[in-house]
Amino acid sequence: xxxxxxxxxxxxxPEVIIADARERIDALDDRIIGLIQERMAVSAxxxxxxxxxxxxxxxxxxxxxxxxxYRDALGKPGTALAMTLLxxxxxxx
Numbered sequence: 001x002x003x004x005x006x007x008x009x010x011x012x013x014p015e016v017i018i019a020d021a022r023e024r025i026d027a028l029d030d031r032i033i034g035l036i037q038e039r040m041a042v043s044a045x046x047x048x049x050x051x052x053x054x055x056x057x058x059x060x061x062x063x064x065x066x067x068x069x070y071r072d073a074l075g076k077p078g079t080a081l082a083m084t085l086l087x088x089x090x091x092x093x
Contacts, residue, residue, distance in 0.1 A: 036088065043089035058090055 012020075047057050063086055070082035 040089050
């Protein structure tokens with residue numbers, strides 16, 4: 001009995017792998033942008049409701065919770081990302 005080599009397809013070229021990965025990144029970026037826009041809209045509702053009920057536009061302790069959440073999940077760059085999201089959602093303070 002003789003051993004035969006298993007049938008294997010040739011590995012895709014690096015250019016194909018990179019192009020496929022970039023396509024996936026673009027799709028992920030589209031989803032991320034959509035989620036950020038949704039977050040901004042929800043944040044606007046919170047701010048409007050808070051102001052209408054006599055509160056402040058910004059709730060600093062809540063923002064600190066958000067900063068900590070992103071920092072814990074993503075490290076120091078997570079804090080910068082959270083700051084950007086907060087600025088997009090509430091504007092500069």
